[in-house]
Amino acid sequence: xxxxxxxxxxxxxxxxxxxxxxxxxxxxxxxxxxxxxxxxxxxxxxxxxxxxxxxxxxxxxxxxxxxxxxxxxxxxxxxxxxxxxxxxxxxxxxxxxxxxxxxxxxxxxxxxxxxxxxxxxxxxxxxxxxxxxxxxxxxxxxxxxxxxxxxxxxxxxxxxxxxxxxxxxxxxxxxxxxxxxxxxxxxxxxxxxxxxxxxxxxxxxxxxxxxxxxxxxxxxxxxxxxxxxxxxxxxxxxxxxxxxxxxxxxxxxxxxxxxxxxxxxxxxxxxxxxxxxxxxxxxxxxxxxxxxxxxxxxxxxxxxxxxxxxxxxxxxxxxxxxxxxxxxxxxxxxxxxxxxxxxxxxxxxxxxxxxxxxxxxxxxxxxxxxxxxxxxxxxxxxxxxxxxxxxxxxxxxxxxxxxxxxxxxxxxxxxxxxxxxxxxxxxxxxxxxxxxxxxxxxxxxxxx
Numbered sequence: 001x002x003x004x005x006x007x008x009x010x011x012x013x014x015x016x017x018x019x020x021x022x023x024x025x026x027x028x029x030x031x032x033x034x035x036x037x038x039x040x041x042x043x044x045x046x047x048x049x050x051x052x053x054x055x056x057x058x059x060x061x062x063x064x065x066x067x068x069x070x071x072x073x074x075x076x077x078x079x080x081x082x083x084x085x086x087x088x089x090x091x092x093x094x095x096x097x098x099x100x101x102x103x104x105x106x107x108x109x110x111x112x113x114x115x116x117x118x119x120x121x122x123x124x125x126x127x128x129x130x131x132x133x134x135x136x137x138x139x140x141x142x143x144x145x146x147x148x149x150x151x152x153x154x155x156x157x158x159x160x161x162x163x164x165x166x167x168x169x170x171x172x173x174x175x176x177x178x179x180x181x182x183x184x185x186x187x188x189x190x191x192x193x194x195x196x197x198x199x200x201x202x203x204x205x206x207x208x209x210x211x212x213x214x215x216x217x218x219x220x221x222x223x224x225x226x227x228x229x230x231x232x233x234x235x236x237x238x239x240x241x242x243x244x245x246x247x248x249x250x251x252x253x254x255x256x257x258x259x260x261x262x263x264x265x266x267x268x269x270x271x272x273x274x275x276x277x278x279x280x281x282x283x284x285x286x287x288x289x290x291x292x293x294x295x296x297x298x299x300x301x302x303x304x305x306x307x308x309x310x311x312x313x314x315x316x317x318x319x320x321x322x323x324x325x326x327x328x329x330x331x332x333x334x335x336x337x338x339x340x341x342x343x344x345x346x347x348x349x350x351x352x353x354x355x356x357x358x359x360x361x362x363x364x365x366x367x368x369x370x371x372x373x374x375x376x377x378x379x380x381x382x383x384x385x386x387x388x389x390x391x392x393x394x395x396x397x398x399x400x401x402x403x404x405x406x407x408x409x410x411x412x413x414x415x416x417x418x419x420x421x422x423x424x425x426x427x428x429x430x431x432x433x434x435x436x437x438x439x440x441x442x443x444x445x446x447x448x
Contacts, residue, residue: 012164046080046112047125050133053082057090058129065091080135082127096134097122106132174198174206178213187421190221242275277411283342287418298446299340301331301372305365308341312348312361320357323348326364331372332446335423340443343419346412347376347427347439354380354437372443379436388429392417416441 049072053065065082069092073079081092087100097117102124105113112125115134122136181194198210249271253264305328313323333340351361355378362377383391390396394414413427420427425443432438 012168013161016160016164046078046123046133046135047127050080050082050125050127050131050135053080053091054127054129054131054133057082057084057131062091069093077137078135079137080133083132083134085130087132093135096136098134102134103130103132174210178206178210181213181217185217185220190217190224192217238274238278242271242278245271283415287339287415287422295336296334297337299333299335299337301333301340301374301443302328302365304337304341305344305363305374308344308348309363312345312352315349316352316361319352321352321355322360323352324360324362326362328363328365329367329372331365331367333372333423333443334446335443339419340423343416344374344441346416347441350412351376351378351380351437351439354378356380367445370445370447372445374441374443375438376441377432377436377438382431382435382437383429385431388431391429392427413439 049068053068056062056064056068069080069082079093079096081089081094081096081098083096083098083103084090085103087098087103089096089098097115102115105115106124106126107130109126112123115122115124120136122134125133127133177198178194181192184192193214194210195214198207246268249264249268253261256264306325309323309325316323348361348363355361359379361379362375364375364377366373366375392413394411396414417427420441420443423443425441427439427441429437429439
């Protein structure tokens with residue numbers, strides 16, 4: 001039982017049950033004393049009312065006898081019957097015990113006696129003229145077979161459980177709000193705060209925790225903004241020197257001898273890689289978690305995938321590999337087509353880079369439950385299980401044969417992750433059976 005609401009609910013129910021048990025013990029002792037006193041009152045009442053009823057019967061006024069017994073029942077809840085000297089009921093309750101033996105027992109005793117019939121204890125007392133009065137509390141009215149005290153107890157129990165559950169949920173509600181905020185923060189919403197909503201209703205400890213959470217979120221947001229600002233600034237500052245370097249290389253190539261061309265080609269290649277990296281960093285900076293896609297328009301993912309497959313297959317064949325479009329279900333999403341194109345291309349090109357020579361990268365697009373699901377599978381060395389989530393973080397290099405064989409900078413999949421999340425989707429990776437890596441991109445369809 002790990003839920004705070006459940007623990008609070010059970011604790012309060014047990015406390016209520018213990019309190020009701022204690023009340024029951026006290027009430028039981030008082031009820032026993034009251035029953036003894038009530039027994040004396042019943043005997044006295046039966047003797048007095050029974051004597052009046054017996055006199056009325058002796059005078060031939062049975063109606064008055066019935067009225068006296070009915071009045072006693074309505075006032076005290078004690079229903080009684082009058083037995084004649086032969087033990088027959090002549091007035092009052094017709095379900096009372098009767099018979100000569102009962103009359104003889106009553107006459108032989110100077111004090112009222114108790115005759116038990118089933119679960120009912122009947123008070124029996126002798127009256128003048130040979131009559132006998134028999135009485136017991138009238139059966140209480142029941143609802144669905146339950147007596148009023150039982151119904152009251154059940155009602156109290158149900159109301160107590162409802163109030164306890166409501167109180168338990170109210171006590172745990174700040175914790176649930178804090179947990180929801182934590183999930184949003186983990187999903188990349190660094191602007192989430194809980195203080196204004198929790199501190200008004202929570203106790204001091206939870207309110208202090210909410211303030212600590214807000215301070216932590218503010219610090220994380222500031223760090224993220226500082227990192228993104230640094231990436232943007234550095235990338236922008238690098239573009240101008242790279243452009244000047246390209247011009248200088250062309251001038252050096254024109255004036256240099258044939259022996260320097262190899263070194264100049266190497267410098268040019270590295271400058272191009274650096275320029276490409278700068279472009280990727282700038283793209284990633286534009287896809288911050290707090291941003292939104294530049295455009296929101298219908299995009300046919302299946303048609304986009306066909307175009308990407310055509311270009312990727314051409315590039316792969318030049319490297320001794322291939323790309324196969326296994327299946328492509330019609331699917332439409334809303335978002336920025338160019339951003340989605342780059343997100344998918346990054347995954348496909350990453351798979352081409354790592355798949356083994358002579359193997360094929362498989363693409364499969366399915367639609368189910370309002371989600372478009374694209375799987376890209378290569379036949380390379382895969383990724384260590386504990387690093388599957390790490391490959392979507394910027395500048396992450398996995399220490400494996402997969403990364404050692406690559407010249408990538410660890411930015412492409414990070415761009416894919418940001419782009420997909422900005423479109424309300426998710427991307428994740430897993431190692432395929434038989435080797436290789438499967439990267440799955442899920443996006444909500446336009447009709448979802």
